[in-house]
Amino acid sequence: GATSDVGYTLSGSVSDNRGVSAASWTLGGVDQGALTLDSAGGFSVTGLKLGYGSNVIVVKATDEGGNEGSGTVTVNWVPKRTLRIGTVIERQEGQKMEVPIELKSAGDVSSMTFVLKYDPKYLTEPNLVWSSEMLGVLNSVNTSTVGELRCAFSLGGTKVVSSGEKLVSKVEFRVRSIPEELNSEVSLEVLEMADNQGNSLAASRTASVNGQAQLLKRRVIGDNNGNDRLDVGDGTVILKMLTGLEEVRTWDVGSNDLNENTKLDSGDVTRVLKS
Structure with missing residues (x-):
């Protein structure tokens, strides 16, 4: 099934005629450990969070004879609002790279604070440019912490970011020298969002989706500005x-x-x- 809320509780029960000796569970194929069973074989794990998109949960139980059984459920997290890194075009050492930040919503976001993090070993000189929809509004960008941009804006009045997938801003970086071709993660974290009345929007229904920057080696030795020649x-x-x-x-x-x-x-x- 699908849900717009990130939080969930994993609960159920396992049973076997010969008695259950152990139970465990996985999420997306990754082992999450043993399940604590009560006297009736019941279990409950609270305070869990779904990942963006599809979440495949498998519960496995083993009886006294070593036989194993399992049950699977798939839950899709479809948040009400998603702030994500858009498509990043590959760039080589010395070139400028643009990282788009996009918001998908139902048109209920009027203000927001978010953090973008990048690896300063490979990316430097960040410069954020707000999209045309953000121009003329109150905004602030703090680049004083290396490897991080802390950003905030408020459209004010009754304005909201248009519904659908909209460009919020682009961050330009200079690609530093690299030891080999690699993918460098660029991550987002939404600290808060509010509607045009100033009311906070539920964090449990808001997702942040990270992206990758593909960095390429230079083609000419000594070419530090990425224009394929020496100057x-x-x-x-x-x-x-x-x-x-x-x-x-x-x-x-x-x-x-x-x-x-x-x-x-x-x-x-x-x-x-x-x-």
Whole structure:
């Protein structure tokens, strides 16, 4: 079945003519541990939360002879409101990457506070731009914590975000150097939402859905700005590494060692400028 509420209780009973020796359960194929049975074989686990989308719950019971039986139920969590990371187009080292933030709702959201988290090892220089629907409203973005953006807005008056799937904002990052091609998680957490009367919307019916940023290796050694050629911008990045303005990671040497002396130095910059 389907529900719009994230919370649930797992309850039921198991029985066998030879007596049940143990019971356990899984969620989405992941073991959740043993179930505590009462004298009648009943069990109840409270305070559980569904994952976004389909949740397959399997209860297994074993009798005294080692025989096993199971029962399965599938519950779909379909929240009233979902804030999610949209489609992120792959980008290579040095390029700019846009991460869209989208809201799916019935048109009942007028204000919101949320947090976006990213891995600063691979993404840097975050810049959030609100969508056209958000322009002219009160908003605030705090980027003072590395690896995190704390964002809030209020449309004010009787305004709400239009129903359906709507773009809230886009966050632009610069892709830092990477040791290998990888996917870097970008996560969302809704701290609160309210309607146009200022009333809080139920957190139990609101979902946050994370996304992935696919990061690609550079095609040209020394290309730090992702334009597939060597230029002054690339040399500037190497100089920042040499003077400590930009962190040097172990893989940065091989990615920029144009004079092939197994270290970063000003000679690499000279090779860039001669290209």
